[in-house]
């Protein structure tokens with residue numbers, strides 16, 4: 249089968265690999281129907297993910313049809329349509345039992361990083377009962393494509409930010425994960441949602457699809473936040489951009505005693521200037537997604553509360569995935585997300 253392989257730092261290549269097989273009784277083999285490219289794939293390409301193993305098939309965001317299951321799998325059967333979870337997790341260890349599946353002692357982000365992922369025709373999914381979310385009949389593959397990764401991240405970011413209806417929430421970055429975060433922040437109906445994004449077409453996208461959110465440039469951000477909060481600053485800031493100065497923006501625009509949630513994956517170290525923020529008494533929450541709410545998210549899609557299909561601005565067959573990568577990496581042609589389908 250064809251698989252996009254991390255061959256060397258800076259290089260992904262479409263190669264031929266054998267079709268994956270069941271190796272553990274908790275595994276499932278999934279025939280990929282749609283896959284997407286995530287900015288984490290670019291981080292792997294840039295060598296910013298030290299765990300990524302050369303030779304691995306990349307891709308950790310996809311839907312498919314279950315082809316085969318190991319004898320311990322109970323949640324899905326061959327023929328089921330499923331979304332694949334970015335996190336591989338056992339469901340039983342100290343962290344999993346507390347919902348911290350990103351820190352599962354026998355898992356975490358493995359697919360498309362430490363084990364073969366889904367920018368391929370088939371993928372092996374370990375702990376399939378946890379790693380696969382069945383797709384209801386009224387939900388298309390396109391609607392379900394982001395459930396296991398960026399939408400799970402947006403849902404988790406909104407959840408851990410503990411948003412109330414009184415809050416002014418500032419989301420930094422209207423890239424794909426920022427937009428998924430916006431989708432999920434809306435579920436908490438906060439008083440104001442401000443989205444800070446330098447790219448004009450992305451601000452326009454926010455205004456068109458999310459009229460209840462206020463899209464601003466980085467230059468307008470501080471003034472807008474202050475105007476809406478009696479000069480206090482945002483109650484909740486969610487940093488999804490991962491730019492060179494966006495970490496600083498996040499805490500600067502937060503009011504004293506605010507929660508600042510950092511979802512972004514930075515390519516370089518950030519500075520936490522504690523003397524400058526002394527007395528501001530901020531709470532920081534950081535890290536990678538605990539993607540343990542995928543069934544709930546799928547349900548929210550099924551009842552029409554979440555719709556991320558407008559994020560798919562480009563589609564390519566797997567044989568032309570390199571074109572999708574170059575558009576995605578350059579952020580050209582107003583791309584938000586590319587969906588890759590099998591040839």
Ligand SMILES: [Zn+2]
Nearest residue numbers: 286287288397
């Ligand atoms: Zn990702």
Ligand SMILES: [Zn+2]
Nearest residue numbers: 338341344352
């Ligand atoms: Zn675990």
